[in-house]
Amino acid sequence: MIIFKGYTGREVALSLQHLFAMFGATILVPILTGLDTSVALLTAGLGTLVFHFVTKMKVPIFLGSSFAFIPGITAVVANQGAQYAGGAIIVAGAMYFLFALLVFALGVQKIKKVFPPVVVGPIVILIGLSLVGVGIDNSSGHLASDTESAFLDYPWLSWLVACFVLVVILVLMLRGKGIFKLLPILCGILAGYLLCLILYACGLNVMGFETVHSSNWFNIPYYSEGFLHLPKFEWSSIVVIAPVSIVTFMEQIGAMSSVSSVIGKNVIEDPGLHRTSMGDGLATMLAGFLGGPANTTYSENIAVLATTKNFDPKLIRLCAMIAIALAFFGKFGAILQTIPSPVIGGVSIVLFGMIATCGVMILVESKIDFKNSRNLVISSLILSVGLGFILSEYHGNIEITQNFSLSAIFVATVVGILANLLLPKDKSNIGENK
Numbered sequence: 001m002i003i004f005k006g007y008t009g010r011e012v013a014l015s016l017q018h019l020f021a022m023f024g025a026t027i028l029v030p031i032l033t034g035l036d037t038s039v040a041l042l043t044a045g046l047g048t049l050v051f052h053f054v055t056k057m058k059v060p061i062f063l064g065s066s067f068a069f070i071p072g073i074t075a076v077v078a079n080q081g082a083q084y085a086g087g088a089i090i091v092a093g094a095m096y097f098l099f100a101l102l103v104f105a106l107g108v109q110k111i112k113k114v115f116p117p118v119v120v121g122p123i124v125i126l127i128g129l130s131l132v133g134v135g136i137d138n139s140s141g142h143l144a145s146d147t148e149s150a151f152l153d154y155p156w157l158s159w160l161v162a163c164f165v166l167v168v169i170l171v172l173m174l175r176g177k178g179i180f181k182l183l184p185i186l187c188g189i190l191a192g193y194l195l196c197l198i199l200y201a202c203g204l205n206v207m208g209f210e211t212v213h214s215s216n217w218f219n220i221p222y223y224s225e226g227f228l229h230l231p232k233f234e235w236s237s238i239v240v241i242a243p244v245s246i247v248t249f250m251e252q253i254g255a256m257s258s259v260s261s262v263i264g265k266n267v268i269e270d271p272g273l274h275r276t277s278m279g280d281g282l283a284t285m286l287a288g289f290l291g292g293p294a295n296t297t298y299s300e301n302i303a304v305l306a307t308t309k310n311f312d313p314k315l316i317r318l319c320a321m322i323a324i325a326l327a328f329f330g331k332f333g334a335i336l337q338t339i340p341s342p343v344i345g346g347v348s349i350v351l352f353g354m355i356a357t358c359g360v361m362i363l364v365e366s367k368i369d370f371k372n373s374r375n376l377v378i379s380s381l382i383l384s385v386g387l388g389f390i391l392s393e394y395h396g397n398i399e400i401t402q403n404f405s406l407s408a409i410f411v412a413t414v415v416g417i418l419a420n421l422l423l424p425k426d427k428s429n430i431g432e433n434k
Helices: 009-033 037-054 067-079 082-106 108-114 117-140 146-153 155-175 184-201 210-214 235-241 244-263 268-290 299-308 313-328 330-336 341-365 373-391 408-422
Strands: 063-065 295-297 397-401 404-407
Touching: 009 037, 009 063, 009 067, 009 184, 009 299, 009 313, 009 341, 037 063, 037 268, 037 295, 037 313, 067 082, 067 235, 067 244, 082 108, 082 235, 082 244, 082 268, 108 268, 108 408, 117 155, 117 244, 117 299, 117 341, 117 373, 117 408, 146 155, 146 341, 155 184, 155 341, 184 299, 184 341, 210 330, 244 268, 244 295, 244 299, 244 341, 244 408, 268 295, 299 341, 373 408
Parallel strands: none
Antiparallel strands: 063 295, 397 404
């Protein structure tokens, strides 16, 4: 196929790992918000390519559907329509340009003083820990669909499949040889899928193929109120969706710090935080115009980078091209949707745990001294506030109005920034940006 021209079989396999890592979350957002999954795949792939162009092809990042925008998009689509949501998403993307100008005007060093390792490290840890619960829910069968009723009836079976996937991944990561060591995530998913096929053949209802039978081979990504329809701009919808970009911008800083730690290159300085912000903004504006959800950097794919130790950005670009192709081939996309939830759960436990570990890595490599009370207080505040809201009845979202809420990560980030700026500094502090 033309899409694979210039890529070796090994590189295609590595790109497929990134595809599997991003796929579930990317299609879940349009399902929850009322948008089209094919359009979401199309805009995620196109947005990723735009991001790579803006960032000089240097940052191995995949952009997918953002969870932070779910409440706002859901409300606007239900009450006003997808065209109004698209207009608000375009404005949210435009706000990234304001952030980029701010970074460019102030300089990276001043931004880093606001976001030193003692703030960023705990934020990255918090991002990973906030996602682990999804992996546990999938592994336990709580998120199983009607076509996976066996997992609902026999929770132990769900845990068995998830643990099997987890063991396969860990064995390949620690003892694998050759190509298998490079593809632990993909091999884990394939092994888990094969196990579920065997269980299905034995008469257990652990997966369903109705969507595969009903889908067309060729599918034009289209959403009646979004694709090829001019977006509409209304202040009432903009005020619900656009401010969320503040949340995702702060989360992006943590993601860029995490990527820098994983690949051993400071992408905040080169190609620059202003470029990554512009790339994210353009991708989000494109998504809004075509009728897809807002885009953001994907922690799942950062975790794949940490697992495989292969940081070539062209693998992400191939993943983006495959995602675009999948948007037009309904059957293949439907097959991916048949991956049972416990298989995704077993993979998620590894991926999200590694995100949290990347935060620990930032603290260790920056030589943060936790005997220093200031460092201890800042990190403690970030983790306690963030986890407190995640584990409380708020479940990670603090409702401000009926249609607008703040994520626990955003609130914890603001608390960490204020603590870093307001608490008196000790000259003996280790790990601060001078």
